[in-house]
Amino acid sequence: MENLEIKGESGVYFIPEVKLNASSGVCEISGESYLEDTDEFYNQIINWLENFTQEVNKPLTFNFKLTYFNTSSSRSILNVLRVLKKYQEQGGQVTVNWYYPEDDDSIAEEAEDYMKDTGLQINMFEFEPED
Amino acid sequence: MPQSQEFNFFEYHSQISRENILLSYKGPLTDVLLSEFSRDIRKKLLEDPGAGKKVFSIFMELAQNVLFYSKEVNHFGNHDKVGTLVILHDDPFYRVITGNLIYCEDVSRLMDKFETIKNLDREALREYKRALRNNPNEQESRGAGIGLVQAALTSDNQIECKIKELNDDFAFFFVLVKITKKNKSYPES
Incomplete structure (x- = not known):
């Protein structure tokens, strides 16, 4: 199965950097x-994850490091997290790490809300963004 | 038709000088313009990163609502939506204000939404946002709700709206959000 990589870019829109590695x-x-x-x-990510859960079926770690x-x-x-939850319910080993910028309570709160949903x-981990 | 007041350029000039305007725009909106504005705001608010990030994210949500929902359309070119975007700063607040035309038939729905938001504390607002985010119907209608709720959360519920009916079909709708400054000495007036 192929990896999915999308290069991050800040132009008219803000495109996040995506690295989905099928072998690791x-x-x-x-x-x-x-x-x-x-x-x-995001459907590109969801489709990749669904293929991964069917074809590869190995432990999966998803790191979120979004600053906005x-x-x-x-x-x-x-919706991405729901796919990960489904994989876990089917017996997949799933780890979700949520990195939030230091001093940004709102992005930390989002993770708490996602856990409830x-x-x-x-x-959850605090991190210092590079910019 | 009653004669409108004569435009006083001197008064206009002294007002825009006095009010410490970080951004003021009225006209057709595009994604390209929005990204230019967002970059400009970020640059201007670098010295107050805590509040600056809030101003930025509130501005983005409200401006995207104008871009999606304004009922005023520019008939030239790409039929861009028309709206007004303003960011002011005067101690101890930044103020993000957006305005656009809406249909009169949507007035009561919007008023209800603001009434709901105004009466919720932080935890209840988070619940409300989650409920909107989980509701697939809200997604289809691109209901502006979740952006407004997020703006309320980000500003500690310092959000209000005003609506002025213009005629039988259209009303002018504007949203005003206050964000408390963290670095009070910035920007310099």
């Missing part, structure tokens, strides 16, 4: 998320 099972999304077509963008996302992206992130355990 380590996935990461970082940067900022404000997109022209939010559903289309709009409410439209927040809905899509919830999905029932997933999300590990």
Whole structure:
């Protein structure tokens, strides 16, 4: 199975950096998320994850390191987490790590809300963004 | 038609000087303009990162609502939506204000939404946001609700709206959000 990599970019929209690795099972999304077509963008990630759970079926770690996302992206992130929850319910080993920028309570709060919505355990870590 | 007041350029000039305007725009909105504005705001608020990030994210949500929902359309070119975007700063607040036309038939729905938001504390607002985010119907209608609730959360519920009916079809709708400054000495007036 192929990896999925999307290069992050800050132009008219803010495209997050995406690295989904099929052989290591380590996935990461970082940067900022404000997109022209939010559903289309996140469906690439959701489709990849669904293939991974069917074809590869190995332990999976998903690292979220976003420093900004709009409410439209927040809905899509919830859908990504739902796929991870489904994989866990089917016996998949899933680790979700949520890195929030230091002094940014709102991004930390989002993780708490996502835990309530999905029932997933999300590990939270503070980090210092590079910019 | 009653004669409108004569435009006083001197008064206009002294007002825009006095009010410490970080951004003021009225006209057709595009994604490209929005990204230019967002970059400009970030640059201007670098010295107050805590509040600056809030101003930025509130501005983005409200401006996207104008871009999606304004009922005023520019008939030239790409039929861009028309709206007004303003960011002011005067101690101890930044103020993000957006305005656009809406249909009169949507007035009561919007008023209800603001009434709901105003009466919720932080935890209840978070619940409300989660409920909107989980509701697939809200997604189809692209209901502006979740952006407004997020703006309320980010500003500690210092959000209000005003609506002025213009005629039988259209009303002018504006949203005003206050964000408390963290670095009070910035920006310099």
